[in-house]
Amino acid sequence: MSITRLHEASPETAIVLGSGLGGVAEALGIEAEVSYSDIPGLSASTVPGHAGRFVLSRVNEKPVLIAQGRRHLYEGLSAYEVTAGIRFMSTLGVRRIVLTNAAGAINASFAVGDLMLITDHLNLLGTTPLLGGPHFHDMSEVYSQAWRTEFLRAAEKLVLPLHQGVYAATLGPQYETPAEIRMMRTLGADAVGMSTVPEAIQARALGMEVAGISMLTNWAAGLKAQTLHHAEVVSVGQAASTNLAALLKSVL
Template identity: 50%
Template sequence: MKEKIRDVLAALESRLSVKPDIALVLGSGLGGLADELEDAIRIPYTELPHFPAATVPGHAGRFVVGRLHSVPVIAMQGRYHYYEGYTLEQVTLPVRVMQALGAETVILTNAAGGVNETFQAGDLMVIRDHINWFHTNPLIGKNEDELGPRFPDMSEVYDRSLRALAKETAQALGISLKEGVYFGLSGPSYETPAEVRMIRKLGGDAVGMSTVPEAIAARHGGMKVLGFSCITNAWSGTGDQPLSHEEVIETSERVKAHFTSLIKAIVKRMGE
């Protein structure tokens, strides 16, 4: 991993004019926020060593580096997923690279199915905690001590102070913001009604196919993590109606104005 990070840094650093303070990982249908960056430099993943092409609709597959309210930011406009056939090392390499470039905080976003029965399609949820149901972990294998400890603490993956900042900012903007537990599954099939009932009983409020590996890798490296889910369908997998990726993109598109304004305001306050 260290060698791969060095290879990517060598390809990136000569093209960047700013050192990012904050990293953004933008999920399905949420990549439009990267277009808000000022003085932006766009670098397709395919131009970087060890970076395969992103294959999921709604994921542009590139880094965008620029400023958001004068704060230096690097954004992933689209991510990699375990279900695409990539290893968790590949899935988490971009987070490692963004940290190596100087980002000390990462804001992870995703589109997720609503499990909590009070959630509605279009709700935004700040992630309080997660449950790793991938049945694997990005830290399995030989530990590289320069990247982080062998047994990293996960008692507070999602930074408490950043969650408080997110809730304060949402309230100031008049945006309703839920809070809950993200349940991470490998996918790519959507959940059955029985699986959703299980997830609810285990404490999950939203379910998705990303974010957990990146959050683990970020905390392993000592980054602060803030996470958000866009709830794209209520009561995911109850059998009332078929689930589709088109619905995910449509709902993300509908709420992107609120989502974008919330993230921009949070970044601005973090930079003050």
């Protein structure tokens, strides 16, 4: 599929899929696809579990653009570079976006495999895609309260556990230490990951409505006797893709 096809579709809604969540695209149905490498300024992720392509789906007869995979700061890119896809989607006419990720659970009342709606975030990355000028955008409500209400209502109908909480973003690629997790818990974080926040900032700066959903793929360091592996993150994400797809289809 060419970039022209994406422009012709004029999708107003987009979804970014995190580690292991690529199966959501297949669950929603694929009409066409285009590789990130075919789009100027974009490139595929080097991380397993990120396909590196845009997929055009259709939900309730409306086009939905799905970004199957993302780039990360720890791959050696700037915050501006990792959000190139957000700016590209804006040129297509995308006005609202769902950002998903795989995250470690910090809140002890959650469970691995559950979903968490992001209510707010802690930017512990030390950077932003808005660097380079006085881009003073309001971040009082990064994640749409109105949209969260829709997701909660849909989850209740589906009898699907859906938590709400604060997402902390760290640089990575190493996982956090138990002491760092204790710090984040003190700061009010309920889950931790290595993505999403730069995209959310860029999307809000472009005027998009944003929803964030974390798939809790593991316990954060120090909460359980465990060794953290990316393969486990991908495996749990793949297993839970069905629930996430059902939730997205219901809301969209």
